[in-house]
Amino acid sequence: METVIVANNLSYHYAAEKERYALQNVSLSFLQGELVALVGPNGSGKTTFIKLLTGLLEPNEGYVEVLGRKPQKLKEEGLLGTQIGLVFQNPDNQIVAAVVEEDVAFGPENLNLPTGEIIKRVEEALKLTGLWELRQRASYALSGGQKQRLAIAGALALRPRILLLDEPTSMLDPAGRQEVLNLLLKLNEEEKLTIIFITHYMEEALRAKRLIAFDRGRVAFDGTPNNFFRQKPLVQQLGLDVPPLYKLMERLWKEKIFIPDTVTTPEMLVEEICRLR
């Protein structure tokens, strides 16, 4: 599998806090098609890390390569969005046009693509995000979940190979959260998009294939979500919680009911219970 992002020995401190590193000696790499959750308490360096990957910040030490190139270089050439799509917490801050399809067209238009190509990409992005039926709607009139999917559609219209999302669900209601999470799982599964997302919801982190936990600017864990939640002291030290579904599985193991630890949803759990019977 191709390596799409390399972060080598990254350190960064914000100008106002010289003595405190926001990120310290972080080395991580990501393969094509990975689905990664970044977790950790507030101020642990998650967002700084994402900003370094996208060239919004420049590291004090170490370097980043996205598909073999420096993010700053890509940014200068106006090509960063074609490699990495970036989505933030608040969808309202990312929507630029009054009509759904115009908002999605904004990115491709800025690439000076021919009109036919723009139309094709807008249609593709709207269909992938399930917004095709709503393409003529006013963007402000969408629900929270729909707005966030619109922000994702805008990023997808540039056909990036990587999608980075900073707490994409934290301002949404449960229905909206589910919509966005399902979309991410689908884009990863069907389009083989590399997806890295920050979340405070451990049940969302449980759905990722790889979990990276940050603690005071360093990587405290890198592995599968289930392996992470098994390490109670570490989870506690980071002030994170074990998702209810994982707690249930743990209790079942104690009762000698062996549910495979690949289970990540209530549906999968019930499937396994019925199989054991």
Next chain:
Amino acid sequence: MPITLNEVTFVYNPGTPMEVIALNNINLNFNEGIITGIIGPTGSGKSTLLMLLNGLLTPTRGNVVVDGLITSKKGNLKAIRQKVQLIFQYPEHQLFAETVFDELTFGPKNFGREITEEQAAELLRQVGLDESYLKRSPFELSGGEKRRLAIASVLGISPKYLILDEPAAALDPAGKETIYRLLLSLKKQGVTVIIVSHNMDEVAYLCDQIVVLDRGRIAAFGEKIEVFHKLMEKNIPGLSLPVYAQVIKLLQSRGHKVKMTISLEETVGEIVRVVRGND
């Protein structure tokens, strides 16, 4: 006397083409000394209901009574607001003072109460901060600390009823936990707490009583476990059950006779019975 809503209807922009019936003929009793959760999909009327409780809005029809005082009477408002404090979502956006101490004394001053440094320190302790914070700027605190300061600044008014819109939203798990501990300890001190929340597991954990709103009407109201029972039968779009109730519901739909529960231990017990064929 608790807070009572009698046949309350609230209409935004009545008589215009933009008319929206936000709440329709609501009867409710918020009992004292417990935590009540208000849940419902976006647009179901939760925020309107909150604003009716302290007289920020007054009903189009019917009335809201707080300890015998009708909110529609202008002369009652000051007394009502002292009893009922409303904390909006992201209250940390409303911090404004230069120091934490100034922030804490501002609210009570408006109700004619002076807060001493000692009392301010005590308010901070209640929310898990200490007196070393008093001289700091509110703006250099972390997100979770700001949220707790905003809540402490309201506690200085000694409200009898504390109403919070999504008090734990967007906090990390440790931050959420401090808010939960605070609400549970306020309940112990006799404060009546009402929260709006989207997080079902949070409501299942914190609340004694639950109101479910759906398109301006009450879809369910009562003790937590009864309400979750009802929600398992009624499917309200935009509302999800707590995880353990979801597991139980899925088992039931497969024909297993399992008992509805939202507790971990009872869910384990039910699953053990199913796996061993004792259901």
